[in-house]
Amino acid sequence: MTFHFEGRKIQAAQGETVLDALLRSGEPVGHGCKAGVCQACLVRVQSGPVPPKARQGLALPVAEQGGALSCCLKADEALDLQPFREEDLPWVAAKVTRVRHLSPDVIEVKIEADLAVRPGQFLRVKGEGMERAYSVAETTGSLHAFHIRLIPGGQMSALWAQVQPGAALTLQGPFGRSVYDPAHPDRPLLLIGSGTGLAPLWGVLNDALAQGHRGAISLYHGAASSAGLYYRDELEAMVGVHYVPCADAVTDPRDRPGSPLAQALQDHPDLTGYAVYLCGSPGLVNAAQRQCFLAGADMQDIFSDPYVPQGVKA
Amino acid sequence: MSTLFEQIGGEAAVDAAVNKFYRRVLADDRVNEFFEGVDMERQAAKQKAFLTMVFGGPHNYTGKDMREGHRHLVQRGLNDSHFDAIVENLGATLKDLGVADDLIAQVAAIAETTRDDVLDR
Structure with a gap:
């Protein structure tokens, strides 16, 4: 039996996993646990059968782009596969x-x-x-x-x-994987960002509202000064969103002084069951990942893309 | 006779334990310096693979992987006391989840088999 990988024909035994067949054929595929856990053996399925287990635990955008774990795919004539390389x-x-x-x-x-x-x-x-x-x-x-x-x-x-x-x-x-997941419409959402780190949070927020999210939504946006808090009027007017503007140098009485992370954790000390979205400087994002996790948010529910000055993504 | 992995609860047990275990480790000042600045998303997958292995589940780790994966930490001072702290956190996590003592002992015994590889001896 054969299937296709990057246009090449790969020989497989009946019942063999795609990963084992690829490795036996000398294909340089990443792999770790061979048990559907570590996600190192991700491939892109162009066509062919994908059992649910091969997508279990994958981020929504990865699954939507055809991602599947090759250790959980059974070799099948109908499978046409590519390496999963975003670049x-x-x-x-x-x-x-x-x-x-x-x-x-x-x-x-x-x-x-x-x-x-x-x-x-x-x-x-x-x-x-x-x-x-x-x-x-x-x-x-x-x-x-x-x-x-x-x-x-x-x-x-x-x-x-x-x-x-x-x-x-x-x-x-x-x-990137920082997207709203409609599979959890009742969990509270906490969004924390600084500067133009608001952009993806604004996107997730509006997507959540458009998809009928029912849990509480809180947004903490920080900037160096009050004047940098753009979309303030739009966010204040938004129904169903608790918006907290924060600034290092406060010149508007509506703003709280200091970091949006500190303010968010002060208001939400227990993040058990929350989904947390983070975007801003790497310093803010790294600190927030850890502090939100220790406050009770689970690793798979903390979404962030580090945002380096000049808009270069790490 | 069911396997250790089945008795503990399989993949569902890994999912239940992974956040509790890693949260304990990060809150533990004896060992958390070794996890400074690590990426949370990649860490989740690594921790799940580790727990799957010590729960007696399917895995593909070799002693060589363990050595290479921890060598940079050994150079930063990783030693037996840190290894003991991790095993202690693992046991406490399982106790929290209501896992029986004899199963916890079996998990600790599997973790123990990796000690010399992790510490690069």
């Missing part, structure tokens, strides 16, 4: 359709590209020889919105500062 996703042409300021130094850029994206995921963007990653704050059909901070002297910022509707870019993606 192999194609670059697609994109066009800027709208640019507007959300705050003095943050712009929203809307881009049209033929990509299916979930709010909260991120895309890689190439323009004028530079490459950056940006989270998707909104997505409707082929229109996707980024929040971009204009950094004085920033290389990519120079491009964004003068970008006009009609400008051509290329995009790759989607990447």
Whole structure:
């Protein structure tokens, strides 16, 4: 019996797992536990039967992109497989359709590209020889919105500062696992972010509301100063969302002083049963991952993509 | 006679234990320095693979994997006292979950078989 891997025919014995057949054929496939636990042997299924066990525990976007654990796939003539490499996703042409300021130094850029994206995921963007990653704050059909901070002297910022509707870019993606999971409509959601780290949180939040989320939703957004807290009016007006603006330098009486992480944990000391979404500087995200876990949120329910200055994803 | 893995509760037991166990480890000042800055998502998978193995379940670890995976920690001072603390946290986690003492002893015995590899001796 044979199946296909990256276009090659792989010989398999009856009842053998795909992973064992690949390894016996000398394919360099990652693997660890061979028991559906460690997820090291992930492959992309183009077509063929996938038992539920081969997708158990996988993040939603990974499963949607055809991801499956090869140690839990039985070799089958109908299987056509590829390695699961995100960097192999194609670059697609994109066009800027709208640019507007959300705050003095943050712009929203809307881009049209033929990509299916979930709010909260991120895309890689190439323009004028530079490459950056940006989270998707909104997505409707082929229109996707980024929040971009204009950094004085920033290389990519120079491009964004003068970008006009009609400008051509290329995009790759989607990447990332920070998306709303409609399988848990009743659990409380805690969203913590700083600066344009709001973008994926805004995306997850609106997706949760659109999908009828019933559990409590709390958003803690931090910025260096009160003036940096964009989307303040929209978030305050949003029904069903507890919005807490935080700033290092408070000039607006509605804001709490200090870090959004500290404020969130003060209000929510026990995070048992919560889903937590994090986006911001690596320092904030790393501290928040650990502190939220120790406060009771489970590892698989803490979603984060570290966000490095200049919008470069780690 | 069912296997140790079946008696403990199989994959459901791994899922129930993994967060409790790792939360105990991170809260334990004797060992948590070795987990500074590690990625939570990758850690979840590693911890589940580890628990599956010590619960007597299917695994594919070799002594070589154990050595290479921990060598950088041995260089930072990982020793028997830290290994003991991890086994202690493992036992306390299982006790919390209501696992019988004789099964906990069997889990500890499997963990014990990895000691020399983990500590690179």
